Amino acid sequence: MNMSERISGFQASPIRRLVPYANEAKQRGIKIYHLNIGQPDIKTPPQVIEAIRNFDKEIIAYGQSEGELALRKGLLEYYQSFGIHISLGDVMITTGGSEAIQFALMTLCDPDDEVIIPEPFYTNVASFARSAMVRLVPVTSTMDKGFALPPIEDFEKRINAKTRAILLCSPNNPTGYIFSPEEFEAILALAERHDIFLIVDEVYREFCYDHHSFTSVLRYPQYSDRVIVIDSFSKRYSMCGSRIGALISRNHGVLEGAMKLAQARLCPPDVEQVAAIAALKTPRSYLDEVRNEYQKRRDFIVQALRSIDNVRCTVPNGAFYLVAKLPVDNAEKFATFLLRDFHLNGETVMVAPAEGFYVTKDLGKDEVRIAYVLNVEDLARAIACLKAALDVYPGTAR
Ligand SMILES: Cc1ncc(COP(=O)(O)O)c(C=O)c1O
Numbered sequence: 001m002n003m004s005e006r007i008s009g010f011q012a013s014p015i016r017r018l019v020p021y022a023n024e025a026k027q028r029g030i031k032i033y034h035l036n037i038g039q040p041d042i043k044t045p046p047q048v049i050e051a052i053r054n055f056d057k058e059i060i061a062y063g064q065s066e067g068e069l070a071l072r073k074g075l076l077e078y079y080q081s082f083g084i085h086i087s088l089g090d091v092m093i094t095t096g097g098s099e100a101i102q103f104a105l106m107t108l109c110d111p112d113d114e115v116i117i118p119e120p121f122y123t124n125v126a127s128f129a130r131s132a133m134v135r136l137v138p139v140t141s142t143m144d145k146g147f148a149l150p151p152i153e154d155f156e157k158r159i160n161a162k163t164r165a166i167l168l169c170s171p172n173n174p175t176g177y178i179f180s181p182e183e184f185e186a187i188l189a190l191a192e193r194h195d196i197f198l199i200v201d202e203v204y205r206e207f208c209y210d211h212h213s214f215t216s217v218l219r220y221p222q223y224s225d226r227v228i229v230i231d232s233f234s235k236r237y238s239m240c241g242s243r244i245g246a247l248i249s250r251n252h253g254v255l256e257g258a259m260k261l262a263q264a265r266l267c268p269p270d271v272e273q274v275a276a277i278a279a280l281k282t283p284r285s286y287l288d289e290v291r292n293e294y295q296k297r298r299d300f301i302v303q304a305l306r307s308i309d310n311v312r313c314t315v316p317n318g319a320f321y322l323v324a325k326l327p328v329d330n331a332e333k334f335a336t337f338l339l340r341d342f343h344l345n346g347e348t349v350m351v352a353p354a355e356g357f358y359v360t361k362d363l364g365k366d367e368v369r370i371a372y373v374l375n376v377e378d379l380a381r382a383i384a385c386l387k388a389a390l391d392v393y394p395g396t397a398r
Contacts, residue, residue: 010130014123014332014356015369021339022350030343033374033382036335036350038173038320040373042238042293045286051278052271060270065262066255067093067246068273074280075231075246084218090250092258093268093276097203097232097245101125104165104199104228104247105132107257114162115199116155120147120323120357120364122173122201137163138359143325146314147175149183152190159190165197165228166190171204171214174323174357174369176298176316178208181215188223196226197254203232203245204319206287209295212317224250235320236287237279242272294320297372297379304383305370308390310397313370321371323354323364329395331355331368342389349382349389 015037022032066072072091079086094100101124109115111133117125119138129136139154141147155166166187170179179187191198200217208214217227232245247258298316305311310327328334332353342348354367372379390396 006130006133010127011123011356013127014354015352018335018339018350021336025339025343025348029346031347032339033347033349033378033385035370035372035374035379035382036352038235038371038373039240040235040238040320041375041378042290042373044239045237045279045282047278047281048237048239048275051275055271055274063267063270063273065259065265065267067091067268068277071244071273071277071280074277078280079218082216084216086218086248086250089252089255090248092247092255092262093273094245094247094262095265095268096234096243097201097230098124098128099265099268100230100232100245100247101199101201102128102132103258103261104230104254105129105134106261107254108164108197108199109134112162113164114158114160115165115167116158116163117167117359118150119359120174120354120367120369121167122169123352123356125167126356126359134164135162136359140358140360140363141175141177143312143314143323147172147177147323149177149179149187152186155187155190156194159194159196163194163196165199167199167201168217169201169204171207171316171318173204173319174321174354175314176319176322178212178214178318181219184215184217184220188217188220188227191226192223197228198223198226199228199230201230203230203235206236207291207294207320208318209291209298210317214318218248218250221250226251228254233276233279237282238290239275239279242275243269244272244276294372297374297376298322300376301370301372301379301383304380308383308387311390320373321369323357323367324370325367327390327397328366328393329397331364331366333395334389334393335368337393338385338389342385342392344385344388347381347385349385351386
């Protein structure tokens with residue numbers, strides 16, 4: 001029997017679709033360094049684990065569709081801590097930032113509507129858009145320009161009657177780029193001119209390196225009506241499996257619309273919200289230490305990659321990913337080769353082919369996304385594998 005055309009058109013996630021090869025390699029006794037997925041090796045704050053251990057309700061019951069009040073209040077305080085004032089009515093707790101993206105797209109867009117997005121972008125957005133039957137219209141950002149926001153005219157050219165929103169991610173997955181206040185001002189003015197929304201995924205806001213600082217799009221109250229923020233606990237507190245995120249907007253029409261979806265899915269996870277409330281009490285020193293650790297990893301991996309012949313990457317300013325250009329015929333084939341046909345002393349590395357992070361056909365074919373989520377020793381071994389594999393892979397340009 002046939003499945004829907006919609007589902008047939010979905011891509012299998014480039015972050016996860018090579019997992020069967022990784023599992024086979026593990027069965028052969030090969031150790032794999034997972035740089036394909038943003039799963040950090042950073043420990044979850046102890047009070048989060050403790051809160052789960054101490055969970056003492058007798059029933060794990062359905063909760064409020066918009067999330068538990070204590071968690072929503074806690075988030076307000078968290079935002080206040082970096083100078084952003086939002087109200088209770090502006091916040092909905094979601095099952096991960098993933099659900100917040102889906103709610104935003106479903107709430108703003110009808111089938112065949114369009115959302116403009118700089119590419120490369122977080123690949124799962126393509127699946128969320130497809131499930132909402134929304135067309136993603138790409139504006140290409142390039143490695144040569146450090147993946148900066150493309151010129152505003154490039155966005156404006158793509159706006160038409162079907163355009164409902166622009167979707168940005170800052171700090172960016174996969175490029176690490178952090179949008180500047182000037183870029184936000186320009187894009188917000190554009191959104192205002194054309195009466196469209198701006199959705200900004202800020203899930204990596206705590207991970208900014210060197211002198212780069214984070215600008216939240218919530219800093220522009222004059223544009224409140226058209227701004228939606230995606231937030232998540234996953235990476236900030238290294239609790240990816242907990243599946244707690246948030247949809248934030250001062251436009252209550254957006255939250256009222258999303259509430260219909262929230263009610264249909266009943267509520268976000270209960271025990272995990274208790275954990276998230278505990279996470280909000282994490283001392284700033286934890287976040288500072290984690291940020292410093294990622295910065296160290298970033299410095300290491302950029303230098304290690306650039307020391308390999310014909311490998312290129314930019315220095316990411318934030319998040320914990322980078323896009324690397326490799327001297328290979330096809331990054332997907334190379335990533336498969338790493339898992340199926342290669343090991344260095346019983347070890348290999350898994351990376352995400354970058355083609356699925358683009359909409360434009362044929363872009364990203366010689367690129368991979370690397371998540372520098374492992375400690376420096378493991379990164380060193382992973383990059384040694386990558387280098388040795390490039391030496392023997394038949395499709396390496398020599
Ligand atoms: C940019 C971005 N947004 C959203 C998500 C989804 O996060 P969550 O685990 O909260 O669903 C991710 C996860 O990697 C991400 O990188």
